[in-house]
Amino acid sequence: MKNILYKLFEHQYLGREEAREILQNIVQAKYSEAQVASLITVFLMRNISVEELCGFRDALLEMRIPVNLDEFSPIDIVGTGGDGKNTFNISTASCFTVAGAGFPVVKHGNYGATSVSGASNVMEQHGIKFTTENDKLRRSLEMCNIAYLHAPLFNPAMKAVAPVRKALAVRTFFNILGPLVNPVLPKYQLLGVYNLSLLRLYNYIFQESSANYAIVHSLDGYDEISLTAEFKIATNANEKIYTPESLGFPRYNESELYGGDKPEDAARIFDNVMNNIATEAQKNVVIINAAFAINIIQSEKSIYECIDIARESLESGKALLTLKKFIDLNS
Structure with missing residues (x-):
């Protein structure tokens, strides 16, 4: 060394x-x-x-621990983390919104390394038991359109470096690796990155794969669509910059997406979103991320149609019902 x-x-x-x-x-x-x-x-x-x-x-x-769920043609929605914004669990809430709309999701996640709450933190807050058993993961997908893969169980290197990452408490190249190593190798992926150089790096790597993807970056530094600024989307087909206003949304302040000081705070906001009692900013940022994920799967639809599908999933209670079924099956 x-x-x-x-x-x-x-x-x-x-x-x-x-x-x-x-x-x-x-x-x-x-x-x-x-x-x-x-x-x-x-x-x-x-x-x-x-x-x-x-x-x-x-x-x-x-x-990696192998997992075969190819028959579902799932999507993963994930951010690299490391943007320093400490938002609530936007990508995880978006996953349940997409699953509630009827699309299979295999979420690959971990504990928060640079924020108060990662996907695994919010899962544990809801009593979820992590598993590597293929049959349990398949059943979860069959029953509620979503399965969760806790990264350290499937990637021994993630577990090996967890103490060092936690001690450093800054973003590392493992943040960059995480979205690339979902053991399922999902057919579709929505990936958020915290700067434009990473967007170009991932775009180059994904172009050599068979995945259908979109890489997103909010130009004020978020690793997801934040609706606080313009954002860039790179896909298999092209690159485009959107404004929140062009999609029918207002611009929000960073403080409106803050996840709190401890995991329980972020979990509470996550629950508020799922129960459709969150603030407008919290709800809409989940809807827009879910909409672009749906648009990867159903590219023939306009992004405006996909926004409507995501909104209906969340506001009708389908996303909440999906979450409840998921908890029942996995706790």
């Missing part, structure tokens, strides 16, 4: 195979926590390359 660190400190880059081997060694505990922390820190000081990211991804996918 010492030689690897010197190489990186001298502003050199890792090859794809070299990156793959390093991550495998991390999982096998061949490096100390201090060495792993130093490695992670390098990628806070410069952008990760396509070769490095692909190598790390290769290692994670090779070591």
